[in-house]
Every structure is written in C-alpha cells, then in structure tokens.
Amino acid sequence: MASPSSVLLLLFTLLTIFSTPSSAKPYPSASASPEARPWAKPWPHPNPLAAAAAPSQSNTFQYDVIIYGGTPAAISAAVQVKRMGKTVAIVNPDEHLGGLTSSGLGWTDSKNGNAIGGIAREFYSAVYKHYLSDSAWIQMPRQEYVDMKVSAQPGPAVDGDKEIQWTFEPKVAESIFKSWINDNNIPVYNEHLDRSSGSVSKSGTTIKGFKTLSGKTFNGNMFIDAGYEGDLMDAAGISFSVGRDSASVYGESAGGQRVAVNDGYEGVDPYKTKGNSKSGLLLGIQDTLSSPLPQGFTxxxxxxxxxSFNYRLCLTHDPGNKIVVTKPAGYHDSNYELLLRLIEAGHNASFTADPMPNRKTDSNSEGKVSFDLVGGNFNEATHETYPTASYDERKAMIDAHKKYQQGILWTLQNHPRIPAEQRKKNAEWGYAKDEFTSNNNWPYSIYVRESRRMNGMHVLTQQDVQNRAGYIGDAVAGLGSYNLDSHVVRRVVMGDQIYDEGWFYIREGSTPFPIPYQAILPQADEATNLLNPVTLSATHVGFSAVRMEPTFMVLGQSAGTAAVLAIQQGCTVQDVDRKKLNSRLKSDKQKVSY
Structure with missing residues (x-):
C-alpha cells in the first residue's frame, strides 16, 4: 500500500497538471525565433507540464493574485507573490514583457542607486552578472566599456564594488525578465482588458474578476493594476485624475498650467506662412494665448x-550592427518645419546618445524640438486624451508618434536645411540590428510618461517629494529618488513668440523620499482588494518624481507583498498590518528608509 505522503504527492501532481489553463505551453527562450502575436492571443505559458494537460473548454481562470500589465512593476509583484507561496498570473496587454525597461530605457532613472533594494536591485545585479560573461560582448570588449567610466544617473554605470550595472541593452532586460517568469513558473496571458461597462465583476467593494476582449475571465482574491494607463483601476470604478491639478488645490508651486516665459524660441516664426498669423500654426504648436497671459492661467x-511621449531609441554606430535610417513612408517636410526653422535660427536640435554596452544608446529627446511629439497624446479636434481614449484611438496616437519620430531622425541626418556638419554627426547612428528583431528594430512600447492617477488614500504631492526627511503615519512602500520632472505638455504662441507650456525640472538632489503605502491604495469605499503601484495616487507634480522604472519595480514588489499579507490576514488591503508589512519588506531587502 502506498504511504500517505506518496498519495499526497500524486494528488498534488495531478492537480498541478489538470488545473493549468488549456492555452498553456512552454515560454519561448531568449534565443527562440520571435513570433508575431495577434491582438488578444494568450501569452505562452511557462509551465512545461501544462503542454501535456488535457484540453479544457473553460475560459475562466482562478488565481490568488491577478496582475494586469506587463511593466517591471507587474513582474516584480508576480515574483514576490510566488516567493510568498501564493498563485499568481500576469495578464499582459502588450506583446512583450518589461515595459520601457525592455523597450529602450536602459539609462536608469534614479538619482541614488542606494534607494533601490529588493527585487529591483536583483534586476540590476542580474544585469551586472550578465555582462561579466565575454559572450555578452559582441560589438566591443567589456574592458573598453568599463574604461569609458560612464557616469550613469544612480552612480557608476558599472559598479564592481557593489556588483551592480545601471546601463543595459533592451534585449538583455527582456531576457532577464523572461528568466524570472520561467524560473518562478508564472503564467502570462497576452490579453487586453475589456474596458466596457460591467467587464469587472464586484461584490460591494470586493473585485471578483474581470473579462478580456477575447472572452476570458480572470478571477482572484487580490488584484494589482500594474499597467501604465490604469485601465483596470478605471474599469473597477476607482476614481482617478488626468492632466494637471490646480496649483491652489495642494499648494504646489509647480502645479497647473504655466508658461516658461523666459524660455522661448527666439527668432522662430510660428506660422505656416512666415509673418501671417491667419495661415495657421506650424505642426507641433497647439495654441495661441493672450499676451500677457490671461488672468488665472498660470x-x-x-x-x-x-x-509628452516618445520612443526611447536603441541606436548604434557599429558598422556591423547598424541599420541605416530611411525616409519613412508618407514623409512631408512641412511636418518638420518647426525643427528646420529652429536650427536656422541658431538653436541646437538633436537627441541624446547615452552610452549602453556594445556601442548602443538609449536615445531620448533633447532640446526644444526632438523626439517628443508635443501634444501628440491629445486630440485637439475631439478633445480625446490618451489615458481615457479607446484602444483604437490610442493606437492612432501611438502610430503618429512612430511616424513623427522616424521622420525627425531622418530629417536630422539627411535634410539639406540641416547644416552638413550636423547631418554627418547625426548620421553616425542607425537602428541596432539585434534589437527589437520582431518589430523591424523599432522599440516595442512607447514611453507613456503619465496617464491616469488614482485618487487614493494618500495623494502624493510636491511637498511630499521635497520633504525628504520622512513620512509619518503609514508604512512606507518604497523610496523615490528622482527630481520633479515634467516634459513639455504643449507649445503655445504669445505675441508671435513660441513658448513651452507645462515643462518643469526642479532639482532635489540625491536624498530619497518615502512613498507611503496609502499612495498605492484606493479609497476603501471604492475597492478593498486592489493595489496600484504604477498609476498610483499623486498629483501631476508629485507623480513627475515617481514615474520612473526602478521606482515602479520597487512599488510592484511592495504591492505583491501587501496582496499576500491581506490574504493571509483575511483583511482588506487598507487593513493590512503595517508592522508586519514593514517587517516583511525589510526582510526582503526592500528600502523603506534612508
């Protein structure tokens, strides 16, 4: 007769096999040839046992914790839930995992690397270990990059003493994330949330589950919205804000609409026909304001x-890995007239080329007119804004960004009105042949710098960021370590002069600031089993210092921790024992004080 322990083992094995979703199959390895995925096709399941599971007609899936989004926050949250012994699934609306971290943003946005702990630090440690291998260096030897002594934002790009590397290629980031998914046997479904009314089922303030566009239902005990847009939060009936709060609401000196009146585009005519205001504004300029500013505007x-949004491009000057930039289909000079006039007026226009390993870049917008498509996330005709736009409307905005950015890169490299010396310098760069190979070497994801912001239990403000001494009254979910930083919202004309509206960059030094746990919690009368580590509760100004990939990864781990504690304690996320939360975060090497 079999022993009780062997019977239990057999039962556990059978349950594991037959409870696995029917769409399951092995997750593709980093070396596998890329496969184009339809809009709502299930993401391959990492569990090898599931490939042999009996077919099931069920489109309903149950896990302890359901995470919506494919960002670094989603991944760190899922890993933490698994480490704490609960079941978890990621429902990812994107074709690839890792958000911007695996889509070009290799120049880590943090002003103090010591503020990054836990799973986020494990990521940067994994980056360091990856680049210790000679096989990781295809276009250059490791020592050449080390000798460059690249000074990244959190510290030295390659920090041998701390065994950390802050700069990395997109494909390396995605490979690390994939290995985490595989090692932890985390199911990932490539599905878009059904955002129509009633798609999220609730009992009072408890979310029971949500539907996706393909007709699947995902039920759970706890939910984490880890998407850049906050779609699950919205569909679950949780209140949020979009845009910019009035400066008077929270007493923020950088709040609301404001024009940088000492920061104009001197010598640049704003009109399609120079000197003729009736001819209309050039593309990239949104509004005409009274001069001086109308009362109450600032x-x-x-x-x-x-x-504004853009794509973070991975460019290279390595001849063997470089794809020459070509003129995009539908290119029109008039779309870049503002750029051309700016250069002809003596202003600089280019893009960043922050050095990544293997002679690549993380290239961002730089200067007055560059990769940011200012105003491109807002439809002036319909007043539709990206955060609340439909999937189709968002796609149209995203496509416009892609075409614009491809065009401006070609213009900077080839247009005869660009000085020859500048053209030659810009033309050194091309797309990296070995990056984004399933997407014609273009980044998978656009940089959604801001979308919805939850109206949660604590609204993180400018004062919270600038008061870096500490936070009293709640557990700390993690530390932020960036400046107050908003890219331009729109360009305006006053008195025939062009100005930036909405831009600010306020240096705060390198001392981290605490982010209270309540900032990732909705109001208790709206939802009691959802956490929100990305589109968290903050003002536009406060969010501008939080909206960074390592910070999202930190908050994702804390959200995963709290979700499991709420299950274990049989309570709402608002009532999680703060001492136990703080203790668990510290034991997992999360940074909650500085």
Missing part, C-alpha cells in the same frame, strides 16, 4: 493634457 487646472 497655475490653473487642466484635466485633459499630459506631458
């Missing part, structure tokens, strides 16, 4: 417009 609220 600091006034704007619940529609948000800071």
């Amino acid at each position: 600091g006034s609220a704007d619940d529609l417009r948000i800071q």
Whole structure:
C-alpha cells in the first residue's frame, strides 16, 4: 500500500497538471525565433507540464493574485507573490514583457542607486552578472566599456564594488525578465482588458474578476493594476485624475498650467506662412494665448493634457550592427518645419546618445524640438486624451508618434536645411540590428510618461517629494529618488513668440523620499482588494518624481507583498498590518528608509 505522503504527492501532481489553463505551453527562450502575436492571443505559458494537460473548454481562470500589465512593476509583484507561496498570473496587454525597461530605457532613472533594494536591485545585479560573461560582448570588449567610466544617473554605470550595472541593452532586460517568469513558473496571458461597462465583476467593494476582449475571465482574491494607463483601476470604478491639478488645490508651486516665459524660441516664426498669423500654426504648436497671459492661467487646472511621449531609441554606430535610417513612408517636410526653422535660427536640435554596452544608446529627446511629439497624446479636434481614449484611438496616437519620430531622425541626418556638419554627426547612428528583431528594430512600447492617477488614500504631492526627511503615519512602500520632472505638455504662441507650456525640472538632489503605502491604495469605499503601484495616487507634480522604472519595480514588489499579507490576514488591503508589512519588506531587502 502506498504511504500517505506518496498519495499526497500524486494528488498534488495531478492537480498541478489538470488545473493549468488549456492555452498553456512552454515560454519561448531568449534565443527562440520571435513570433508575431495577434491582438488578444494568450501569452505562452511557462509551465512545461501544462503542454501535456488535457484540453479544457473553460475560459475562466482562478488565481490568488491577478496582475494586469506587463511593466517591471507587474513582474516584480508576480515574483514576490510566488516567493510568498501564493498563485499568481500576469495578464499582459502588450506583446512583450518589461515595459520601457525592455523597450529602450536602459539609462536608469534614479538619482541614488542606494534607494533601490529588493527585487529591483536583483534586476540590476542580474544585469551586472550578465555582462561579466565575454559572450555578452559582441560589438566591443567589456574592458573598453568599463574604461569609458560612464557616469550613469544612480552612480557608476558599472559598479564592481557593489556588483551592480545601471546601463543595459533592451534585449538583455527582456531576457532577464523572461528568466524570472520561467524560473518562478508564472503564467502570462497576452490579453487586453475589456474596458466596457460591467467587464469587472464586484461584490460591494470586493473585485471578483474581470473579462478580456477575447472572452476570458480572470478571477482572484487580490488584484494589482500594474499597467501604465490604469485601465483596470478605471474599469473597477476607482476614481482617478488626468492632466494637471490646480496649483491652489495642494499648494504646489509647480502645479497647473504655466508658461516658461523666459524660455522661448527666439527668432522662430510660428506660422505656416512666415509673418501671417491667419495661415495657421506650424505642426507641433497647439495654441495661441493672450499676451500677457490671461488672468488665472498660470497655475490653473487642466484635466485633459499630459506631458509628452516618445520612443526611447536603441541606436548604434557599429558598422556591423547598424541599420541605416530611411525616409519613412508618407514623409512631408512641412511636418518638420518647426525643427528646420529652429536650427536656422541658431538653436541646437538633436537627441541624446547615452552610452549602453556594445556601442548602443538609449536615445531620448533633447532640446526644444526632438523626439517628443508635443501634444501628440491629445486630440485637439475631439478633445480625446490618451489615458481615457479607446484602444483604437490610442493606437492612432501611438502610430503618429512612430511616424513623427522616424521622420525627425531622418530629417536630422539627411535634410539639406540641416547644416552638413550636423547631418554627418547625426548620421553616425542607425537602428541596432539585434534589437527589437520582431518589430523591424523599432522599440516595442512607447514611453507613456503619465496617464491616469488614482485618487487614493494618500495623494502624493510636491511637498511630499521635497520633504525628504520622512513620512509619518503609514508604512512606507518604497523610496523615490528622482527630481520633479515634467516634459513639455504643449507649445503655445504669445505675441508671435513660441513658448513651452507645462515643462518643469526642479532639482532635489540625491536624498530619497518615502512613498507611503496609502499612495498605492484606493479609497476603501471604492475597492478593498486592489493595489496600484504604477498609476498610483499623486498629483501631476508629485507623480513627475515617481514615474520612473526602478521606482515602479520597487512599488510592484511592495504591492505583491501587501496582496499576500491581506490574504493571509483575511483583511482588506487598507487593513493590512503595517508592522508586519514593514517587517516583511525589510526582510526582503526592500528600502523603506534612508
């Protein structure tokens, strides 16, 4: 007769096999050839046992914790839930995992690397270990990069003493994330949330589950919205803000609409026909304002417009890995007239080329006119804003960004109105042949710098960021370590002069600031089993210092921890024992004080 322990083992094995979703199959390895995935096709399941599971007609899946989004916050949350012994699934609306971290943003946005702990630090440690291998260096030897002594934002790009590396190629980031998914046997479904009314089922303030566009239902005990847009939060009936709060609401000196009147585009005519205001504004300029500013404009609220987006390009000058930039289809000179006039007026226009390993870059917008498509996330005709736009409307905005950015890169490299010396310098760079190979070497994801912001239990403000001494009254979910930083929201014309509206960059030094746990919690009368580590509760100004990939990864781990503790304690996320939360975060090497 079999022993009780062997019977239990057999039962456990059978349950594991037959409870696995029917769409399951092995997760593709980093070396596997890329496969184009339809809009709502299930992401391959990492569990090798599941490939042999009996077919099931069920489209309903149950886990302890359901995470929506494919960002670094989603991944760190899922890993933490698994480490704490609960079941978890990621429902990812994107074709790839890792958000911007695996889509070009290799120049880590942090002003103090010591503020990054836990799973986030494990990521940067994994980056360091990856680049210790000679096989990781295809276009250059490791020592050449080390000798460059690249000074990244959190510290030395390659820090041998701390065994940390802050700069990395996109494909390396994605490979690390994939290995985490595989090692922890975390199921990932490539599905878009059904955002129509009633798609999220609730009993009172408890979320029971949500539906996706393909008809699947995901039920759970706890939910984490880890997407850049906050779609699950919205569909679950949780209140949020979009745009910019009035400066007077929270007493923020950088709040609301504001024009940098000492920061104009001197010598640049704003009109399609120079000198003729009736001919219309050039592309990239959104509004004409009274001069001087209309009373009440500075600091006034704007619940529609948000800071500009772009793609973080991975470029290279290595001849063997470089794809020459070509003129995109539908290119029109008039779309870049503002750029051309700016250069002809003596202003600089280019893009960043922060050095990544293997002679690549993380290239961001730089200067007055560059990769940011200012105003591109807002439809002036319909007043539709990206955060609340439909999937189709978002796609149209994203496509416009791609075409614009491809065009401006070609213009900077080839247009005869660009000085020859500048053209030659810009033309050194091309797309990296070995990056984003399933997407014609273009980044998978656009940089959504800001979208919805939850109206949660604590609204993180400018004062919270600037008061870096500490936070009293709640557990700390993690530390932020960036400046107050908003890209331009729109360009305006006053008195025939062009100005940036909505831009600010306030240096705060390298001392981290605490982010209270309540900032990732909704109000208890709206939802009691959802956590929100990405589109968290903050003002536009406060969010501008939080909206960084390592910070999201930190908050994702804390959200995963709290979700499991709430299950274990049989309570709401609002009532999680703060001492136990703080103790667990510390034991997992999360940074909660500095």
